[in-house]
Amino acid sequence: DGGITQSPKYLFRKEGQNVTLSCEQNLNHDAMYWYRQDPGQGLRLIYYSQIVNDFQKGDIAEGYSVSREKKESFPLTVTSAQKNPTAFYLCASTSPGRGAIEQYFGPGTRLTVT
Amino acid sequence: ELKVEQNPLFLSMQEGKNYTIYCNYSTTSDRLYWYRQDPGKSLESLFVLLSNGAVKQEGRLMASLDTKARLSTLHITAAVHDLSATYFCAVDIGSGTYKYIFGTGTRLKVLA
Numbered sequence A: 001d002g003g004i005t006q007s008p009k010y011l012f013r014k015e016g017q018n019v020t021l022s023c024e025q026n027l028n029h030d031a032m033y034w035y036r037q038d039p040g041q042g043l044r045l046i047y048y049s050q051i052v053n054d055f056q057k058g059d060i061a062e063g064y065s066v067s068r069e070k071k072e073s074f075p076l077t078v079t080s081a082q083k084n085p086t087a088f089y090l091c092a093s094t095s096p097g098r099g100a101i102e103q104y105f106g107p108g109t110r111l112t113v114t
Numbered sequence B: 001e002l003k004v005e006q007n008p009l010f011l012s013m014q015e016g017k018n019y020t021i022y023c024n025y026s027t028t029s030d031r032l033y034w035y036r037q038d039p040g041k042s043l044e045s046l047f048v049l050l051s052n053g054a055v056k057q058e059g060r061l062m063a064s065l066d067t068k069a070r071l072s073t074l075h076i077t078a079a080v081h082d083l084s085a086t087y088f089c090a091v092d093i094g095s096g097t098y099k100y101i102f103g104t105g106t107r108l109k110v111l112a
Helices: none
Strands: A004-007 A010-013 A019-025 A031-037 A043-051 A054-057 A064-066 A076-078 A087-095 A100-105 A109-113 B004-007 B010-014 B019-025 B032-037 B043-049 B055-058 B061-066 B071-076 B085-092 B100-102 B106-111
Touching: A004 A087, A010 A019, A019 A031, A019 A087, A019 A109, A043 A064, A043 B100, A100 B032, A100 B043, B004 B085, B010 B019, B019 B032, B019 B085, B032 B071, B043 B055, B043 B061, B043 B071, B071 B085
Parallel strands: A010 A109, B010 B106
Antiparallel strands: A004 A019, A019 A076, A031 A043, A031 A087, A043 A054, A064 A076, A087 A100, A087 A109, B004 B019, B019 B071, B032 B043, B032 B085, B055 B061, B061 B071, B085 B100, B085 B106
16 A cells, blocks of 8 residues: 555653654655644644755754655654744655645654643 | 735634634745644644645545645534644645645634
8 A cells, every 4th residue: 555654653752861762665656745733723834855865944944954865755853952842743755747746644653742 | 035824813612613724825835734732742643635626535524636736625524622722734836846834723622
């Protein structure tokens, strides 16, 4: 089955630690995205990548880093510089050039930092 | 700054009633998307609207797009409890860059 996987589903970390969230897709999509969602809020774009080895900052990139070494993978690192990292993180992908312009979302990772 | 605003933010309605959710956006775009999110879950694509005047329907939900007014509506007909969820609209900024901006969301609760 094609889709997007995110792991882990729940993640607990101590303040001051970096943590990496995994996002993998087997949809052969070119573009991938990371969003943050706080309780009762909408989605805010952290980073996006439209092609391998290239990515752009979204609206709230500070304290986060990404890499895009493979088409299928777009991991997100939440660094200790992110002041309030506790949130629900969603990964998405799309492929406008192949007719799939709406975003497909993974199941999400719920990060709690104490 | 591109803004996507939805109203109402919260909607409580009785089963069997009709209602409309509005999505206004501040940039020129002819691509608008509607998503559904159940509590604690991810987003599910509902509709993709690609041109002015586009109308799509699925079950009790119907979405439309007026690019001149920069307005999309999501109409609910004869609501049922299963439609209780949060609904998001999203716009992509175009110009060959598929970067999506999401609305604030409308939390719908359908009362039996």
